[in-house]
Amino acid sequence: MRWNRADVQHHRDGLTAAGMGINGLAGWAVRHFYDSASVLTPEFRQSGLDRTAEQVATHGG
Numbered sequence: 936m937r938w939n940r941a942d943v944q945h946h947r948d949g950l951t952a953a954g955m956g957i958n959g960l961a962g963w964a965v966r967h968f969y970d971s972a973s974v975l976t977p978e979f980r981q982s983g984l985d986r987t988a989e990q991v992a993t994h995g996g
Contacts, residue, residue, distance in 0.1 A: 938969045 937949040952958075952965045973979065 936971055936974060938971070938974075939966050 937943045937946060937951050942949075943951050952962045957965055
């Protein structure tokens with residue numbers, strides 16, 4: 936994952952915030968406050984799973 940613009944420009948590979956559709960204020964926040972290490976923590980993974988479970992539980996399909 937390439938969170939900040941310098942890494943995107945330098946490496947030109949990986950998944951970017953824009954590539955995931957994270958734009959606007961949220962995009963600015965992840966480009967300035969996230970790094971590769973922060974998204975590999977168990978807490979980050981669990982929060983993503985919790986949000987997904989909540990969305991699945993509240994939307995019929």
